Amino acid sequence: MKEKNIFIIILDSIRADKFFDSNIRSQTPNIDKLIKNGVYFENTTAPSDGTLLGWSGIFTGQYPFRTGINLGGFSKINKKIPTLFDILKKNNYNFYGHLPEVASKIGLFPKFENKNVFFNKYTNFEDGLGEEIITELSKLKSPWCYILHSYDMHFPIKLSEKFDRKEFGKIKYDRVMASIDSWIGKIIERVNLDDTLLIITADHGTHINEVLIDNKSLDLEKDQMLNSMAPKIGKIIPEKLLPLKSKVFFALERKRKKQKEKNISNLNLQPHQLRQVMFQRGDLDKFLFDENVHVPLLIVDSKLPRDVKINELVRSVDISPTILDIIDSKFNFENIDGESLMPEIKDEMIDEKFGFIENTPLIQKKANLVIGIRTSKFKYFRDQNDPSKRVYLFNLEIDKFEENNIATSRPDIVEKMEKYISKINYTKNLDSKTPDKKETKIIKDELKKLGYD
């Protein structure tokens, strides 16, 4: 039997609500057509709000904290952790790809057959990358697995004149989406979907700084010096001056925040809009709202049904086991967090899933990170190290913008979410610690005081 080709497209920072939504504002005819031809998962949660952790979840089927990627800053994936590529290799797949440079440094991706795999992070489809991909697609040797990661929506956003027009959307995000869609159309045109499994997803979502007020766009990041200068600054500063760069960065962030606060003081923004326009990369208090982790997931394959929307919660960690299931792989993962989504696709009865989510740490500074749980009904997150700090719980069924924190009034749900966290054996769970010498002394002194010496 002929092995099926696999095409995985990861669209950086693409949010589920911008990929498919009945009220969608962007122009995405090609994506819409693909959704009609495949299975779309409306409730997919990424494992993190950053690319490296997102990748590690997608390609190992495990939550990132297990993979070694986020230990002590960023490091390589633990070599002992099997990846989708290790398994596909056993199935004799050839690997091709176009990925941002950072992908070459984390030990996750396989040896690729094509040249010029890794591109500079400021390269978009319009910069020639799209054409290069189209050329490469004609040279693939089956069975192939092609990994494409688009950086078009990644900060700082550049937009070609062609798409920077009202007809492609009122805000910049929608216009970039339209541009990405047009390239997806051109690329998929070159792929025979009869013998190719196509996956389109995102590594994580993003904040949208731009809001519509009285149908007019307000972009508080527009013309910010750091946005436009970032590519140049990154290149010209020598490595030994990086700490200084970091200091300057955080100082500028503080200044920008103050300026923003002034600019929005008279605007009547909803809480979810406010938190998005006020978001800055240098913020030390991190969160895990859905704009950061609710991602699209589309699977198109000749043996799957068409135009099916699935509302149950699924996770990015389910992608790799699903791929292996669809291609009837002879080899498989053992003991991973992800599960094949074929039961959902076949509409079989399944237990409700939950997705674990964790912040991606800042490189330059220690940030206040959170971890949490996403179910189809609830979103929960709290301080990474202390379950009693920065606790947030939202009922997504009646509060999709996560504006009404019900953690205080629903301790039962909070406890249930903590049970999920404990179920996956999150390594930083303090409850698993046993008393140390200091604690034992406090206890012995206390017992003595009570007369039990």
Next chain:
Amino acid sequence: MKPNIIFVLLDGARWDRLSKSDEFQEICENGTLLNNVSTAMPYTIGSINVTFSGLYGKENGIDGYYKMLRLKKTIKNFPEIFQSQGYFTGCDVLTDKIIPDRGFDIHQVHDEYNDDLFERHPEFIKKCIKNAEGKPLFLFLYFSKIHTITVSEVLKKYEWNDKNFYDNKEKNLERYDSGFKEAGKYSKFIMNELEKYNLKENTIVIFFSDHGTGVGERFGERNYGSFTYEETIRTFYLFTGKNIQKNQKTDSLRATVDIFPTILELCEFDLEFERPGKSFVDYLINQENELKEKDFTFSETGALHGPYPSPDISNVFAIKTPQHKMMYSKTQKEWKFFDLKNDPMEINNIFTGESKTEKELKEKLEEWFNRK
């Protein structure tokens, strides 16, 4: 308006000595007494945290004396839950380690040797009413006199293997009763104080014992916490107040893990916790004439002193049915089996391991203490 909930702990009170206090009997006439409630752990820190969390030690984090600071942050207990539902929460306890300050608006500690609880607790209640500013109250009062007498008259005078203690059970019991009489007076005093503050109408007061107190029945146990015999694991809960049936008493078997769901139901909280206990509200408010008895209850302990100390983690386990009790000592690898109906003092160990009942209870107990 939600009812005020006031827990009054009579530390170390024995279920079989309640009749020694006229004052306590008087309160019983105004409420519902459950007189056969198995404590999950026969020592205060373990017991209170089971009652207030509705979870056994392994699940709530405190399954040994040395785990007293380990109440899991990820589970919710009474003060946190009541606070989350708009209550003002306060406690006055023997030590701040008895129960963490999580969820308490006021978390204060008294000095058992120098403070007069007959003065201190009315002041505490007054302070809570003032600070609550109209919110309903969840209060926890700790009466420590029996503990104080036990420490000064027993623990400080006798080593755990001192024969003089075990040879003088009657004298020990007399001394114990004097402490319980004080507890009875205190209980009535608190009820009168609540009346003064107009708190009786909309308040449920629960007088309860965390564990019993041995008076020399078992060699190696000078007070409690060493074994799982009736004198320490059988406790009582007396409910009085709003909607609670008066002059009602039952010896049906229940467990302290049942208190958590019962209180939540009494307060009609719209919350769903996963807990092992079962509510008995219907019996308290007289919608059921008989208290539905549990098929079995579990208890465990790890002694601080005695022949088989294990303060780190429980090493003695028991399963009790209305008729029998099966015990297991992990350290000794020894099973014991008692017929509670015909041998209520648990004198004759009739363990053979052969009868159907023994096999069933042994299997259930093993499954319980080996659970992950």
